[in-house]
Amino acid sequence: MAMAGVGVGSTSTTSLPEEEITLTVKWxxxxxxVRVCGDDTVGELKRRICQATDVLPKRQKLLYPKTLPSKLADDAVLLSSLPFKSSLKMTMIGTTEDDIIVDQVESPDIVDDFELPRDEAVEIKDKHGNKQKLRRRISQYKIELRNPCREGKxxxxxxxDYTLFDHRSPAENPLQLMRPFLHEFLAAAYAEYDIMIWSATSMKWVELKMAELGVLSNPNYKITALLDHLAMITVQSDSRGIFDCKPLGLIWAQFPEFxxxxxxxxxxxxxxxxxMNPQNGLTIKPFKRAHSSRDSDQELMKLTTYLLAIAELDDLSTLDHNNWQSFSEDNVKRRRHQ
Incomplete structure (x- = not known):
């Protein structure tokens, strides 16, 4: 929640990187x-500014005379490395989506995906600093339920983006960019699963796209909750640097009984x-170039079979979802009798 005119509570962020810093942003x-910590990044600072002002991080330009402009332009820079002083006030220049006439629902095109070495991935998940960031996010981000969680599901x-919807191809109607069999897939999955949508974009964009695709009003299934980029955290990898991710622990902490x-x-x-939760992730084939690929894309149909098959298992975290295409009902029977 935005509050006015409060200075920082610490004279330096370099010695105590996890100490909370309170900054005043003029806009x-x-x-x-805006409250952050020294071990947060400039990108995380922009998230918090977005939460207060509704100006998306990609629309923000941060100005602070004692800091090199290039530092504040680099989302990966740690706040502990910047010369922030007591009673810091910085200026933000930016425009909310409501005030932008063209491309109001623009979504960032995220590229350069990668797979971390196993040892490094485990280290990131278990790293104390990343667990601290997750705890902070749990306290900061409240998941609003659109429909109740269901016992036993x-x-x-x-x-x-690129999972349910091709957000880069041009089209006169958003339905032309919807992944084939989306509604059939969600209806079938809903029989065994509660469904949450989590996008690395703003909540406004999430709600708009899901409404345009008819996901929020379909009578055959219900969406439990929507999550946006503010629910993500920033982690650091030795080989890949700093990047954002979606920690499922945020959901588990808020709904542990389900x-x-x-x-x-x-x-x-x-x-x-x-x-942060590699045992629970399945990398879906990106849905791109919708106009040429929608007649042949059957990813959601195939994944429906997989989802319904594994729904009988007590522990999904023991599965290797990388091999989902070779999974069969025989696999389920063997695991149930182990």
Missing amino acids: SGKEYT KLLVLDI YSSKNTIMFDDLRRNFV
Whole structure:
């Protein structure tokens, strides 16, 4: 929640990187309080500013005279490395989506996906600093339920861009960019799974796209919750640097009586989004060039069979979702008798 005119509570961020820092951000004639930590990045600072002002991170330009402009332009820079001083006030220049006439629902095109070495991936998941960031996110981000969690159901978490929707191809109607069999897939999955949508974009974009595709009003299934980019955290890899990911622990912490690592599966076209919960992620084939590929794309139909087959298992975290295409009912029978 935005508050006005509060300075920082620490003289330096370099010695205590996990200490909370309170910054005052001036924008559009008002001042907003933003709280971050020294081990957060500039990208995380922009998330918090977005939460207060509704200006998306990609629209923000941060100005602070004692900091090199290039530093504040690099989302990967740690705040502990910047010369922030007491009573810091910075200026943000940016425009909300409501004030942008063209391309109001523009979504970032995320590329350069990668798979981390196994040892490094385990280290990231178990790293104390990343667990701290997850705890902070759990306290900061409240998941709003659109429909009640259902007792005894597993949880399916779905990305949007290139998973359910081709967000880059031009079209007169968004339905032309919808992945084939989307509604059939969601209706079938809903029999065994609660469904949450988690996108690395703004909540406004998530709600708009899901409404345009008819996902929020379909009578054959219900969406439990929508999550946006503010629910993500930033982690650091020795080989790949700093990047964002989607920690399922956020969901598990807020609904522990319903969901856990044992009954959750997440579909995303970017495997790096699973780094905090690799055992629960399934990398879906990206849906691109919708006009030429929609007649042949059957990914959701095939995944329906897989989802319904594994729904009988007590612990989904023991599966290797990389091999989902070779999974069969015989696999289920063998695992149930182990």
